[in-house]
Amino acid sequence: MTEKVKDPVCGMEVDPKTASFSTEYQGKTYYFCCKGCKNAFDKDPEKYLSGGHTGHHHGHHGHGHHH
Numbered sequence: 864m865t866e867k868v869k870d871p872v873c874g875m876e877v878d879p880k881t882a883s884f885s886t887e888y889q890g891k892t893y894y895f896c897c898k899g900c901k902n903a904f905d906k907d908p909e910k911y912l913s914g915g916h917t918g919h920h921h922g923h924h925g926h927g928h929h930h
């Protein structure tokens with residue numbers, strides 16, 4: 864089974880093996896469905912990586928908080 868990743872800009876699923884557009888950010892590779900998405904990400908990566916959570920830069924995930 865091929866592992867798909869999400870285009871962080873538009874949310875489309877992209878296959879890393881066939882994706883023509885990718886960019887590296889903070890040591891991670893992100894894949895995009897089209898050039899436009901890559902450009903948008905390159906312009907403002909934080910906007911797309913924050914995934915709706917506002918503010919935090921150094922993510923606090925995984926510290927065993929429970930609500």
Ligand SMILES: [Zn+2]
Pocket residue numbers: 870872873874875895896897900
């Ligand atoms: Zn896209």
